[in-house]
Amino acid sequence: MKFDVLTLFPEMIEQGFNTSITGRAVSEGILELNTVNIRDYSKDKHNKVDDYIYGGGAGMLMFPQPVYDAYKSLNVKEGTRVVYLTPVGQTFNQKMAKEFAMEDELVFLCGHYEGIDERVIETIVTDKVSIGDYVLTGGELPVLVMMDAISRMVPGVLGNGDSSVDESFSDSLLEYPQYSRPEEWNGMKVPPVLLSGDHKKIDEWRLERSLERTRELRPDMYEKWAESHPEYFELQRKKKKKAEEKARKLAKKLAKQEML
Numbered sequence: 110m111k112f113d114v115l116t117l118f119p120e121m122i123e124q125g126f127n128t129s130i131t132g133r134a135v136s137e138g139i140l141e142l143n144t145v146n147i148r149d150y151s152k153d154k155h156n157k158v159d160d161y162i163y164g165g166g167a168g169m170l171m172f173p174q175p176v177y178d179a180y181k182s183l184n185v186k187e188g189t190r191v192v193y194l195t196p197v198g199q200t201f202n203q204k205m206a207k208e209f210a211m212e213d214e215l216v217f218l219c220g221h222y223e224g225i226d227e228r229v230i231e232t233i234v235t236d237k238v239s240i241g242d243y244v245l246t247g248g249e250l251p252v253l254v255m256m257d258a259i260s261r262m263v264p265g266v267l268g269n270g271d272s273s274v275d276e277s278f279s280d281s282l283l284e285y286p287q288y289s290r291p292e293e294w295n296g297m298k299v300p301p302v303l304l305s306g307d308h309k310k311i312d313e314w315r316l317e318r319s320l321e322r323t324r325e326l327r328p329d330m331y332e333k334w335a336e337s338h339p340e341y342f343e344l345q346r347k348k349k350k351k352a353e354e355k356a357r358k359l360a361k362k363l364a365k366q367e368m369l
């Protein structure tokens with residue numbers, strides 16, 4: 110998969126992306142990163158890329174010409190999605206990461222100063238994405254966040270192919286707590302079920318913990334999960350009924366023995 114990033118700070122993107130897991134995927138040829146410095150395309154004699162805002166207001170705005178020419182230099186095939194990182198975009202999430210990971214190539218446009226002239230956005234942008242309800246100085250950190258999350262969904266990027274399957278948000282649930290060595294640390298023990306080797310029980314325990322955590326921390330996500338998994342609650346109801354029946358029978362048996 111190829112990422113093209115139109116930015117005023119290519120070194121920031123390159124340093125961030127060519128590190129750790131994404132960096133390894135680049136050197137293995139699974140991912141490709143191409144950064145374009147928008148300033149290199151300015152036709153202004155001082156290489157300016159920003160100017161005053163019509164109608165007044167604080168700050169400067171990136172004007173259309175360098176952004177458009179930087180984009181044209183990519184010569185991407187028709188239909189290639191162009192993502193503008195902006196606080197007014199749709200909030201990025203795991204579902205979007207999965208969807209973007211299905212593309213062969215993505216172009217990202219990073220704004221700076223007060224943003225970018227609306228006309229060039231209208232001309233080239235297909236998707237507007239925000240990484241959250243706060244304002245950053247530029248689109249460089251947001252694009253690194255997006256490319257990282259998208260890359261993890263690209264086959265071969267993670268060492269263990271399953272690593273992204275069970276994670277938070279993978280099934281509208283937050284991830285269960287996890288433990289590594291030692292079995293006891295600072296007086297705190299790893300839950301015994303995780304040492305039992307019984308994978309059915311481990312899966313059940315993990316799902317219960319995920320559900321508990323999601324219900325407490327993200328009730329919105331929990332509601333969604335509950336709506337789409339009625340069979341889970343039906344199974345729990347049946348299990349509870351069976352356990353109650355068993356307890357009733359046992360109590361009856363004990364009472365009978367006492368009477369003898």
Ligand code: SAM
Binds near residue numbers: 239242
């Ligand atoms: N004037 C803009 C507004 O109020 O929406 C904010 C511009 S911001 C200072 C400069 C650039 O940072 C934006 O063009 C965008 O590329 C990027 N940016 C800032 N916050 C962001 C966010 N939450 N998500 C995505 N991009 C963001």
